[in-house]
Amino acid sequence: MDCWKGAVCRSWIYPTVIICANGFFSAMRPSESFLTPYLTGPDKNLTIEEVTNQIFPVWTYSYLALLFPVFLITDYARYKPVLHLQGISFIITWLLLLFAQGVLAMQMVEFFYGMATATEVAYYAYIYSIVSPDHYQRVTSYCRSITLVAATVAAVLGQLLVSLADVSYFHLNAITLASVSLAFVCSFFLPMPQKSMFFHRKDVSPTPPAPDKAAVASVGPDGPSSCHEDKGSLSADRGPTPKAQADNAEPQNHVLRVLVQLSKDLRDCYSSRKLLYWSLWWALATAGFNQVLNYIQVLWDFRAPSHSSAVYNGAVEAIATFLGSATSMAVGYAKVNWDLSGELVLGIFSAMDAGSLFLMYFTNNIWACYAGYLAFKACYMLLITIATFQIAVNLSMERYALMFGFNNFVALVIQTILTVVVVDSKGLGLDISTQFLIYGCYFAFIAGIFLIRSVYTFISTKRRNNSVVDESTDH
Known part of the structure; x- marks a missing residue:
């Protein structure tokens, strides 16, 4: 109990409580499950084609354009100002949703929502700059759990208000x-960090990390596949220190030096074949997942028009979030040799995702559509949890953050290509049902890649084991 009175304990409890409050109110958006019915209903009077082909694609484009500069600004500005920017972006988004009219105004909504999405990196990175590594695991679980709780509460609340209290979408x-205004207010109570991961790093002792550090900051014990063995360029835990670089002729441009170091770190990490394959699945699957999430409400409205049918979007999102959380938690109890069977698991569950999307295309029944979405999201959440752990366990915190950001950037590039070709009215401009056929084929392609790769892995492993047995027999 003395811990609660100590300065050390207070130093991590206070910012953790505030950042969790910020995360809760930012994610507590009960109207989000009903965005498409709101836009196509009497409040905005937009057509389903305008929403699908002209408005929703703007989010993807703005997110891609803003992600990299916001990533650098977030680290350079030390997170807190970017959390303010996130709050302002959310507030502008919903002010426009409430009071603006027309396609152009709703495109501005998507632009500011893309800015708010791009600034989410500040929420997940802030806490690592303000608490000691000994508390990483605990605060990570708090920050991530609170957003899942908020999303579930928001979906349930929205459904109850619509179905039982007849509350309007407005x-x-x-x-x-x-809610997002309260999140903005919370951001002002956060302490200003004195360091960041790249631009404002503190000198780190080369002493190996304590064994109880967070999994995301730990180093894999069987290192050939880990990119932390980089010819002495990294300390055991935190990567190359600014002090080590200062021993050489320091480049005049600090930003350029950071960018050069980031590019070297990326090259070293992706030189690991294991990390490369997990990252490939991450980028490909996340692009498809985000695309499905962006347009699933449009498909539901197409199968059961909201002006003439009961809408259960909130309930479905709540169940999907719960299933995603449950499958993610189940990963912690699975005893699997991921080096041997990981690619097979990726292939099998990606095939299940493809099957779920094909079900949504071929059926006209809204309940079958809901069931397909639940299966799709649960499978993806299971796999992304495995991929996150497999990548994080071999990397220092800085390199994990960098790889996380780069994988999502690649995913966003792929998603943008899908949007331009399949969705945008300047591309093919396909109807929503045909889009989901394309997405099903896309996940079937991903499944094919990793199923073929898993067969190759099994055959290679069997041959290697046989050769070892033969050599031992000869001796």
Whole structure:
């Protein structure tokens, strides 16, 4: 109990509570599950084609354009100002949703929502700059769990208000505006970090890390596949220190030096074949997952038009979030040789994702559509949890953050290509049903890659084991 009175304990408890409050109110958006019915309903009077082909693609484009500069600005500005920017972006988004009209205004909504999405990196990185590594595991679980809780609460609340209290979509958006405004207020109470991962790093002792550090900051014990063995360029835990670089002729441009170091870190990490394959799945699958999430409400509205059918989007999102959390938790109890069977698991569950999307294409039944979405999201959340762990366990915190950001950037590039070709009215401009056929084929392609790769891995492993047995027999 003395811990609660100590300065050390207070130093991590206070910012953790505030950042969790910020995360809760930012994610507590009950209107989000009903965005498409709101836009196509009497409040905005937009057509389903305008929403699908002209408005929603703007989010993808703005997110891609803003992601890299926001990533650098977030680290350079030490997170807190970017959390303010996130709050402002959310507030502008919902003010426009409430009071603006027309396609152009809704495209501005998507632009500011893309800015808010790009600034999410500040939420997940802030806490590592303000607490000691001994608390990484605990605060990571708190920060990530609170957003899942908030998303579930928001979906359930939205469904209850719509179904039982007959609350209009306009008033749901007003509730969301109040929630994101509270998140903005919370961001002002956060302490300003004195360091960041790349631009404002503190000198780190080369002493090996304590054994109880977070999994995300740990180093794999069987290192050939780990990119932390880089010819002495990294300390055991934190990567190359600024002090080590200062021993050489320091480049005049600090930003350029950071960018050069980041590019070297990326090259070293992707030279590991294991990390490369997990990252490949991450980028490909995340692009497809985000695309499905962006347009699933449009498909539901196409199968059961909201103006003439009961809408259960909130309930489905709540169940999907719960299933995703449950499958993610189940990974912690699975005893699997991921080096041998990981690619097979990726292939099998990616095939299940493809099957779920094909079901959504071929059926006209809204309940079958809901069931397909639940299966799709649960499979993806299971696999992304495995991929995250497999990548993080072999990297220092800085390199994990860098690889996480780069994988998502590649995913966003792929998603943008899908949007331009399949969705945008300047591309093919396909109807929503045909889009989901394309997405099903896309996940079937991913499944094929990793199933073929898993067969190759099994054959190679069997041959290697046989050769070892033969050599031992000869001796």
